[in-house]
Amino acid sequence: MKVIDGKFGIDDEHDEPTLAEKLMLATDECIGLESATKGSFVMIIEDEEGLAKIATDLDAANMLYLMEFIKTSVLMSTVEQGAVH
Numbered sequence: 001m002k003v004i005d006g007k008f009g010i011d012d013e014h015d016e017p018t019l020a021e022k023l024m025l026a027t028d029e030c031i032g033l034e035s036a037t038k039g040s041f042v043m044i045i046e047d048e049e050g051l052a053k054i055a056t057d058l059d060a061a062n063m064l065y066l067m068e069f070i071k072t073s074v075l076m077s078t079v080e081q082g083a084v085h
Contacts (some may be wrong), residue, residue, distance in 0.1 A: 019045060019047070023043075023045070040056070040057050040058050040062075041055075041056060041057060042054065042056040042063055042066055042070075043055045
């Protein structure tokens with residue numbers, strides 16, 4: 001499992017990348033932008049107003065199972081900011 005959590009190399013908050021740029025960087029970190037990797041995904045984003053949105057290609061039961069697995073894995077491990085796990 002890979003958890004992307006970081007500043008993506010940005011130190012100055014004036015240079016903060018857009019959400020789309022962050023998602024492209026995260027995708028590149030996980031599988032590579034040119035990858036032919038097959039699989040499923042759950043994407044959770046939060047906008048500036050705090051509204052969370054979820055996008056997935058899984059059915060509800062499999063999405064919830066995967067999210068519970070991820071939650072448990074993160075809680076039981078050390079997730080460092082800026083690291084790929």
